[in-house]
Amino acid sequence: MTEYVQTRDYYLDTIxxxxxxxxxxxHTAFHSGTSYVPNYIRNIVLTxxxxxxxxxxxxxxxxxxxxxxxxxxxxxxxxxxxCVLIYQIxxxxxxxxxxxxxxxxxxxxxxxxxxxxxxxxxxxMYIVSLIxxxxxxxxxxxxxxxxxxxxxPVFYIFMYNIECVEKALGQNVQSFLFYLWLILFGFKMxxxxxxxxxxxxxxxxxxxxxxxxxxxxxxxxxxxxxxxxLPYFVLSIISISGMMLIYKDxxxxxxxxxxxxxxxxxxxxxxxASIIFSIAKLPVSIWxxxxxxxxxxxxxxxxxxxxxxxxxxxxxxxxxxx
Numbered sequence: 001m002t003e004y005v006q007t008r009d010y011y012l013d014t015i016x017x018x019x020x021x022x023x024x025x026x027h028t029a030f031h032s033g034t035s036y037v038p039n040y041i042r043n044i045v046l047t048x049x050x051x052x053x054x055x056x057x058x059x060x061x062x063x064x065x066x067x068x069x070x071x072x073x074x075x076x077x078x079x080x081x082x083c084v085l086i087y088q089i090x091x092x093x094x095x096x097x098x099x100x101x102x103x104x105x106x107x108x109x110x111x112x113x114x115x116x117x118x119x120x121x122x123x124x125m126y127i128v129s130l131i132x133x134x135x136x137x138x139x140x141x142x143x144x145x146x147x148x149x150x151x152x153p154v155f156y157i158f159m160y161n162i163e164c165v166e167k168a169l170g171q172n173v174q175s176f177l178f179y180l181w182l183i184l185f186g187f188k189m190x191x192x193x194x195x196x197x198x199x200x201x202x203x204x205x206x207x208x209x210x211x212x213x214x215x216x217x218x219x220x221x222x223x224x225x226x227x228x229x230l231p232y233f234v235l236s237i238i239s240i241s242g243m244m245l246i247y248k249d250x251x252x253x254x255x256x257x258x259x260x261x262x263x264x265x266x267x268x269x270x271x272x273a274s275i276i277f278s279i280a281k282l283p284v285s286i287w288x289x290x291x292x293x294x295x296x297x298x299x300x301x302x303x304x305x306x307x308x309x310x311x312x313x314x315x316x317x318x319x320x321x322x
Contacts, residue, residue: 016259058186116270272301
């Protein structure tokens with residue numbers, strides 16, 4: 001979700017744009033869809049999930065070394081601060097304590113827009129992971145980075161059925177290590193594009209996940225996402241390998257434009273995912289029809305508000321950021 005001003009990689013932007021659609025699909029299935037969407041559908045949609053954002057951040061860092069994580073932090077703080085402020089103004093209810101939560105990265109309380117706060121976990125995790133990754137990339141030698149890339153997967157193998165309660169800057173270490181690893185992995189793997197490198201991990205990860213689903217037919221992948229455990233770790237390799245396997249140069253396009261402003265659309269999907277709670281209560285007997293209807297409405301709202309935010313927020317940002 002990182003922004004940059006040099007020559008853009010429109011393929012990465014396109015994948016981020018498609019990921020916005022993927023997040024809309026996921027939150028349609030998980031937030032308002034909990035009561036009617038089958039578990040196997042929720043397992044499938046998690047294949048194309050947030051880990052790709054972190055991996056792409058590593059790729060962008062490899063392409064543009066001057067990324068400033070503190071600037072990213074300021075932008076995220078201001079964006080969600082204004083989000084909560086506007087929400088409170090619209091609700092005619094000013095609560096200073098809740099208004100300060102985005103400033104201290106502890107939440108974005110919008111009770112009537114449940115999905116915004118439910119999606120907010122990404123923000124502090126992204127900031128903490130990016131800061132640590134930038135420090136490691138800037139001040140440590142390559143053998144340290146490669147050691148982390150090797151040791152973190154080993155850590156998840158040993159922590160398969162164990163939950164770690166330790167925290168790094170307020171974030172669960174078991175999840176933080178995963179997202180830090182993804183950024184470093186993207187940083188080192190960006191130059192390795194194409195079938196020569198990515199066909200094998202894609203096949204192995206896919207086989208592992210298929211066997212897991214066959215052996216545990218009632219498995220719920222979401223349970224391995226918070227905190228991150230080995231099955232979700234392996235699942236993320238499928239989307240990463242697939243993305244790099246089919247890598248090609250592309251021109252600016254509709255999805256690339258969304259990906260360029262992915263942060264705004266990530267915020268707006270919280271609006272859409274909240275609104276469709278009322279749609280999900282409609283007495284539609286065929287769950288596929290309800291799911292498609294909710295997804296379509298969610299996506300339309302997300303694209304509309306994301307575009308509006310992309311026009312308004314940069315003007316507000318200029319008042320606060322040099």
